[in-house]
Amino acid sequence: MTRTLVADLHARVGETVTVYGWVDTLRRQRRLQFVLVRDHTGIVQVTHVRGGEQDPIEAAFERVTVESAVKITGEVVASPQVKLGGLEIVPSRVEIVSLAEPKLPIDEKTGIDQRLDWRFLDIRRPSQHLVFDVQTTVERAMRELxxxxxxTELHTPKLMGTASESGAEVFEVGYFGRTAYLAQSPQFYKQMAIAGGIDRVFEIGPVFRAEPSFTSRHATEFTGVDVEIAWIDGVEDVMAFEERMLHRVLTAVAEQHGEAIAEHFGTRVVVPELPFPRITMADALARLRATGWDREGVKDDLDPEGERTLCALIAAETGHEFVFVTRFPAAVRPFYHLRPEDDPTVTESFDLLWKGVEITTGAQREHRHDRLVAQAREKGMDTGPLSGYLDCFRYGTPPHGGLGLGLGRLLMLALGLPSIREATFLFRGPHRLEP
Structure with a gap:
């Protein structure tokens, strides 16, 4: 039997087809049996007129349960009264491939924690399947650009001999009598590629953060989108690339999934105009303090409340959902961020905020060996474990910069989901290692 997808049935009216899928809904009446069958492309109604005790289809539909895996062969019939696409299948053969237990452990009213326990059932729902259709479109658009x-797309190691930034947020792993660390960023390896003459580096891969955080936007393992660009004139080149990338991504999402996203999540995908608004951290702090945020005037970075408030201010002024916050203080940025000659107390760095949430951190990197060493020591770091990284800057490294973007946060915000847990296939957090 050749499988026909539900999405392709409109082109097969009057023909006999076989669909494979799961039983979504059962409605058994005195004379008729209605079975809704769902595959990854849609749902179709199967309508059977009962034939009595010797009718194998009637017997199969009496026996089958919701979420059973089935194969249905029958004629595709145009039926304008059917709400599901104006067609139905009149079955001639039914095969129950795998019978589901009659009582399901979750339903549409189940809370997120229990749904995550049964994630393979949860993602059968069309709304959850849509999340990963959108994710596929997002990654494809990024790779196309x-x-x-x-x-050059690279795949950097996820086992490291030294922590890439601070030891407080890394997972330690036993490694043949040594201690290794799960990569919390491909940062060092991206820069190593730049030093090796690979001018433009791109990666989509796993990132690990040992943060005991329970917010809606944090995970201990997530998918990161990383970019590094050589021979830049300044950090503006990096921000301009991200603008182009997100414009391409959201255009593709709106065109391919906009209607489905509105139907399932009630969210409208807005394709942003270029360029995005920009504001320095100093100006952002001043604007926020004028609203009553940080009344003591002690904060030098944005907290979640500050991010939300700043985005609301920018949106009210410009109508834009995005804003770049630039020139973060050197005190709150890693040692490898470049500091401008006119003000070494700040860095040529940025965060990109979208709908009140930070989705990207980026910067121009310090490419001069002596300054890198000095900035690491200034932050109290032992440069010994960093020697493999620092060696990359001893033999001529071009000016460069890059960014890291969280794919889960991007999906969460694009779809209007309440938590990154629903934008992740199998979520990992401080209290979740299964399934």
Whole structure:
């Protein structure tokens, strides 16, 4: 039997087809049996007129349970009264491939924690399946732009001999009598590629953060989108690339999934205008304090409340959902961020906020060996474990910069989901290692 997808049935009216899928809904009446069958492309109604005791289809539909895996063969019939696409299948053969237990452990009213326990059932729902259809479109659009702009896609190691930033947020792993660390960022390896003459680096891969955080936007393992660009004139080149990338991504999402996202999540995908608004951290802090945020005037970075308030201010002024916050203080940025000559107390760095949430951190990197060493020591770091990284800057490294973007946060905000847990296939957090 050749499988026909539900999405392709409109082109097969009057023909006999076989669909594979799960039983979504059962409605058994005195004369008729209605079975809704769902595959990853849609739902179709199967309508059977009962034939009595010797009718194998009637017997199968009496026996089958919701979420059973089935194969249905029958004629595709145009039926304008059917709400599901104006067609139905009149079955001639029914095969129950795998019978589901009659009592399901979750339903549409079940809370998120229990749904995550039964994630394989949860993602059968069309709304949850849509999340990963959108994710596929997002990654494809990113890769298309990267290819057009002649990036090289790399896959960097996820086992490291030294922590890439601070030891407080890394997972330690036993490694043949040594201690290794799960990569909390591909940062060092991206820069190593730049030093190796790979001018434009692109990666989509796993990132690990040992943060005991229970917010709606944090995970201990997530998918990161990382970019590094050589021979830049300044950090503006990095921000401009991200603008182009997100414009390409959201255009593709709106065109391919906009109607489905509105139907399932009530969210309208807005394709942003270019360029995005920009504001320095100093100006952002001043604007926020004028609203009553940080009344003591002691904060030098944005907290979640500050991010939400700043985005609301920018949106009210410009109508834009995005804003770049630039020139973060050196005190709150890693040692490898470049500090401008006119003000070494700040860095040529940025965060990108979208709908009140930070989705990207980026910067121009310090490419001069002596300054890198000095900035690391200034932050009290032992440069010994960093020697493999620092060696990359001893033999001529071009000016460069890059960014890291959280794919889960991007999906969460694009779809209007309440938590990153619903934007992740199998979520990992401080209290979740299964399934």
């Amino acid at each position: 990267a290819a057009e702009e002649r990036f």
